[in-house]
Amino acid sequence: MKIAIGYDHVGYILKKDIIEYLENKNITVIDLGAPSTERTDYPIYANRVAKAINSKEADLGILICGTGIGISIAANKCQGIRAVVCSDPYSAKLSREHNNTNILAFGSRVVGSELAKMIVDQWLMAKFEGGRHQTRIDQIDAIQKGEFHE
Template identity: 80%
Template sequence: MKIAIGCDHVGIILKQDIVDFLKTKNIEVIDFGANSTERTDYPIYAKAVAEAVTSKQADLGILICGTGVGISIAANKHHGIRAIVCSDPYSAKLSREHNNTNVLAFGSRVIGLELAKMIVEQWLNAEFEGGRHQNRIDQIAQIEKEQCNG
């Protein structure tokens, strides 16, 4: 498995901890930055991670900013991305099982490292169930298609 990861200046420390955590699980990580605490804009990193996921350079993506909200909104602007901002393991798990999310976002000002690791673990271990959920994913894809052609 290959994970694309990115953050703004607020998420630097948590991002590095998550990279280290992923590597202990033998998961390859593509780090798109940021790589300093100098103020930067989260849409830059959301775009890089989203493009890595949609181009299949990476299987999934993880994004971190202060709350996870802004960076997930930016990621969701990309066709084919289903990003969730998440602060608990249960929602992370169900987001994969029911919504087939491909990008996970969280806030470094909202959750700590141990909770972040639990969220990532649940998200990575969950699998899309398909079935009745596939119809909903298809409806979302149709909305995307209509918006892109509109």
């Protein structure tokens, strides 16, 4: 499995723990984040990770900013991306099972390193259930393409 990780200056410190954690699980990490803690703009990194997923360079993505909110909103503007911001493991798990999320986002000002690892674990272990949930994913995709009909 390959995971692309992107983060702004606020996520820079937490990303070190997450990358190490993933690599210890034998997951290949593609680091597309900020080069330092010097101020930068999170949409840059959301776009990089979304492109890596859409090009199949990465299977999934993780994004980190201060709250996870802005960076996930930016990622969700990209075709085919279903990014979720989570601050608890249960929501992360259900986001994969029901929404087939392909990007997990969280905030370094909201969750600490150990909670972030638990969130990542639950997200990675969960599998998309399909069925009625696939119908909803298809509707979301249609909305994104401007083709949704009620």
